[in-house]
Amino acid sequence: MTQRPDSTQTPDYGAFPDARGHFGRFGGRFVSETLMAALDELETMYRRLKDDPQFQADFDYDLAHYVGRPSPLYLAERWTEQLGGARIWLKREDLNHTGAHKVNNTIGQALLAKHMGKKRVIAETGAGQHGVASATVAARLGLECHVFMGEEDIRRQRLNVYRMKLLGAEVIPVTSGSRTLKDAMNEAMRDWVTNVDDTFYIIGTVAGPHPYPMLVRDFQSVIGREAREQSLAQAGKLPDALVACVGGGSNAIGLFHPFLNDEGVAMYGVEAAGDGVDTGRHAAPLSVGRPGVLHGNRTYLMEDDNGQIVETHSVSAGLDYPGVGPEHAWLKDIGRVNYVSADDQEALAAFRELTRVEGIMPALESAHALAYARKLAPTLGKDQDIVINLSGRGDKDILTVAEIDGINF
């Protein structure tokens, strides 16, 4: 077990964020005045419903009967053997309805929207998974749904674009800036400012202004709560290490948060190194960025000396974001979580390897977590356990991988 130099200084992780949405110096609410009232309203509603047994029961019911939870914790025996170290467990978020962890959050936010009487929801999306998950809950509740998506991502993820259209959502191409996730988020914010009275903004990750990083974390924490129980039941102990990919950070915080007070559990958040963290073409703000303010919160960002946000690069659209949730920024600074990275090549290799060895095709986002775990496992003993968050399935990425293989459909 890792010993802390002064255990009295271990924070009570459950007590964060503070009343104004701060995780240490990170987080907060940095938005234009028009949105302040809407965020106050959302926070008040959430704080009330969070402890309302009926709301929790509705949420749990949907997770069980609509999403299909609990998701299994699967022991990847063949891969474990091949890597020759720690036992590898996969938390199977890929088996959720719509194929990724994103739906845990959209179910929760859609319930909030319903309680607030909103008739229209908007969302930003990168890989399209959050857009699909938003369009799905909107279809189920009969809400109008508009999804903002960068032009570049629309090209990379055209299968998901069509899925959203089939679900009745309107996909709005975003042509400003780098035409990826950050620009989609800018455009969603602009729409929200304009239609704030009747519109609920479903943010897809633990970023954005307070209370979003808190409520998205709470909705995603079902991943870690289940994984903790399943580990105790199936492995007979808590895992030694957790590994998850970090785009905005929602699947990672969802897995990590219920374990934060378990000091013996090491945690690894894996960012996208793209062509490599020293090439400038990557999406790894925690690894090589610095603190700043974007999209309503203070966090680590990829930015230049003038404070302009720079373009990111990753083979996986869902990790192609220059910021990261503020709670991760704080967990990095206090040293509770290790933030590492995997590049495009390593992720693609892990994608192929898991597919061939276990018959499970992971999302390219999740493949970044697999790529790091692949290096970590052999350094640990055979009696140790690693839980990897398999945040999504890879069907949406088949065209991308085929293109890399030189195959055109």
Next chain:
Amino acid sequence: MSRIETTFAQLKEKQRKALIPYITAGDPGLEVTVPLMHAMVKAGADVIELGVPFSDPMADGPVIQKACERALAAGTGLRDVLAMVREFRRGDDRTPVVLMGYLNPVEIMGYERFAETCQEVGVDGVLLVDLPPEECDEIGPLFKERGIDLIFLVAPTTTEARIARIAEAASGYLYYVSLKGVTGAASLNVEEVAARVETIRNLAQLPIGVGFGIKDAQSARAVSRVADGVVVGSALVNQVAAHADEPMAITPAVSEILADMRAAMDKP
């Protein structure tokens, strides 16, 4: 008295309202901005809002987004904008200049260094769109010490309790955003604006400028009947965009719009 206070006091004496143009600094090139600022003063501007370009202008519509893109492509950074104010002050020590933009470029420069440089070059006020009073504990005192006004937005959605809190943190003037939306959006409703300005007046002592949706002489005149200042941005930036390839034509085009607004506002 600060330059902003003096300006509003003098206008009040003359029973005139402030005309407050916004342009993005460095759009379409760095050399355009300072001469344009002087020309705007000549055409009737009382206060200048100088936009600091940012890569992710979340509160702005397409017109100012593109202005930011042009200014960034020309290489404009916060240091350049501060240098422009220094240069402007060589020829004008009377007209207040307010820097308007987003927080991140200021974060990277450092609050203290930014505040010091503002004071040194002659910036009078700062309006950071994504910095609400709740997050001002650190930066607020740095400006106050140096006599730089921190200007805040009030929106149609702002509750009365918040208006009072904003008024307490603010100095210089309050900027009422006339509509729910981004800059350059559709036209404002003057009656609604009048009612809101009345509410704000009951809660705040500061002069009130109104912006968003003011497009022409007619809307400028209408707003000047209810507010202390009229902010015009996208209508001017549109002219900059239209003449981006022939910068010589920018100044006359912008000046003409401002002069029309000035005349319409001053007409009894």
